[in-house]
Amino acid sequence: MSLEVAVFSLLALVSVLGALGVVLARNPVHSAIGLVLSFLNVAAIYLVARAEFLAVVQVIVYAGAIIVLVVFVTMLVHPDDLPEFHGRRSLRLVTGLVLGAALLAEVAAAVLARGVRGAPGPWTDEVVAAVGGNTRALGQVLYVDYTLGIQLTALLLLAATIAAIALARPEAISDRVAAARRVLTISLAHPRGLDQPELPLALPGTQDGRVKAAGGGRPIVLARSADEFTEQPAWGEWRGR
Amino acid sequence: MSELSATHFLLLSAALFIIGMVGVLTRRNVLVIFMCIELMLNAVNVSLIGFAWELHQLTGQVFALFVIAIAAAEAVVGLGIVMALTRRTDTVDIDELRQLRE
Numbered sequence: 001m002s003l004e005v006a007v008f009s010l011l012a013l014v015s016v017l018g019a020l021g022v023v024l025a026r027n028p029v030h031s032a033i034g035l036v037l038s039f040l041n042v043a044a045i046y047l048v049a050r051a052e053f054l055a056v057v058q059v060i061v062y063a064g065a066i067i068v069l070v071v072f073v074t075m076l077v078h079p080d081d082l083p084e085f086h087g088r089r090s091l092r093l094v095t096g097l098v099l100g101a102a103l104l105a106e107v108a109a110a111v112l113a114r115g116v117r118g119a120p121g122p123w124t125d126e127v128v129a130a131v132g133g134n135t136r137a138l139g140q141v142l143y144v145d146y147t148l149g150i151q152l153t154a155l156l157l158l159a160a161t162i163a164a165i166a167l168a169r170p171e172a173i174s175d176r177v178a179a180a181r182r183v184l185t186i187s188l189a190h191p192r193g194l195d196q197p198e199l200p201l202a203l204p205g206t207q208d209g210r211v212k213a214a215g216g217g218r219p220i221v222l223a224r225s226a227d228e229f230t231e232q233p234a235w236g237e238w239r240g241r
Numbered sequence: 242m243s244e245l246s247a248t249h250f251l252l253l254s255a256a257l258f259i260i261g262m263v264g265v266l267t268r269r270n271v272l273v274i275f276m277c278i279e280l281m282l283n284a285v286n287v288s289l290i291g292f293a294w295e296l297h298q299l300t301g302q303v304f305a306l307f308v309i310a311i312a313a314a315e316a317v318v319g320l321g322i323v324m325a326l327t328r329r330t331d332t333v334d335i336d337e338l339r340q341l342r343e
Contacts, residue, residue, distance in 0.1 A: 004245045012253040019257050019280055023264035028272045035276050038257070042283055049250070049294035051302050054286075054309075061309050066279060066316045073320045074272055077327040089269070089336075096266030100259045107255040111248055121298035134302075141299045142306070149303075153310045160314035167321030 008048055015041035028074045032067055039063040050125065053135040250291020257284035271326070271333045275319050282312045 018041065021034025039062040046055035123137060131137045142150060257280060264277030286305040293301025327333055 002244060005243065005249070008245055008249055012249070012256075016253070016256050016260065019260040022273070022276050022280060023260055023268065028270055028276075031273050031276055035280065038280065039283065042257075042287060045250075045253070045287065046290055048245070049290050051290050051293070051305075054290065054302055054305055057306065057309055058283075058286075061313055062279070062283065065313065069316055069320050070272065070276060073323055076324060077272070077333050089267075093267050096263045099266065100263035103262070104255060104259045107259070108252060111251040111255065114248065114251075118296050121296050121300075123297045123299050138299055138302055138306075142303050146303055149307060153307060156314050157310065160317045164317040164321040167318070167325045 004048065008045065011041045011044050011048070015045070029071065032070050032074065036063050036067050051134060053138050247291045247295035251288050254284045254288035254291065257287065269335050271323050271335055271338070274335060275323065279312060279316065282308060
């Protein structure tokens with residue numbers, strides 16, 4: 001076994017262990033750490049395959065940018081309400097493991113039985129070195145043969161940026177409607193203060209049986225004036241449009 | 242198997258891809274499923290670079306570069322969707338997010 005194979009096997013083993021950590025860890029932050037481990041070892045494997053530029057891009061984009069995004073979002077979503085603590089779905093677990101084992105066996109058999117090989121291309125190590133290294137050679141191929149692809153990728157990144165801004169923008173109208181649905185507002189001074197027209201307009205009490213039924217379990221808010229009523233995120237405000 | 246060949250890269254790629262696939266199938270947390278999808282995209286890159294190395298071609302590396310760019314775009318949009326979902330429904334459990342189905 002040559003030194004190259006030994007180095008590759010060590011890196012591959014650690015990256016597979018990191019990937020297993022992503023799947024097995026209960027806490028999403030531990031999953032993210034496993035993902036970083038896997039990505040960094042894959043970057044080192046790119047160095048073994050003499051793809052230096054891609055190794056650097058892997059570290060910057062995957063292990064840097066994407067992981068930072070994942071950890072930020074992990075902080076923004078609920079810290080303590082992790083779904084895996086509410087019991088696992090055993091049927092799904094068995095199905096996933098059986099499917100995974102079957103597919104792994106199939107793909108490994110296909111890879112090991114691989115017979116036909118393509119003709120080697122022109123970019124041997126000497127040619128790459130003569131051009132001036134991996135990055136220059138990659139640039140030549142990229143900007144001569146794949147110019148259209150590069151421009152389409154630029155457009156895609158722009159579209160993704162705009163989509164992310166639109167998705168993450170706070171205080172959409174739908175959020176206000178959802179907030180208004182959580183309370184039943186009754187204004188004591190407003191002629192149309194009640195958002196349930198079937199209720200009587202006489203001063204209702206919060207303990208009144210019909211009012212409680214109309215509230216449907218929502219908290220009931222009694223507002224003193226019309227101004228206070230309009231400042232509440234009222235259900236009627238949305239329904240009037 | 243004593244010399245390094247594309248077979249090694251392909252086996253590693255298959256292992257990483259299938260670990261990611263099992264994660265997508267079995268986990269319930271949207272964020273972890275998202276990380277497993279990243280793992281699968283990365284596994285594809287390993288096989289592309291393995292072929293590029295064996296065949297003395299740079300096309301595989303060019304395609305891996307495109308895959309990385311698209312994975313970045315996917316990460317941005319995917320995490321934006323996760324943020325919007327948690328803001329509206331207060332959960333990251335994939336079993337409770339079934340508004341599209343009902």
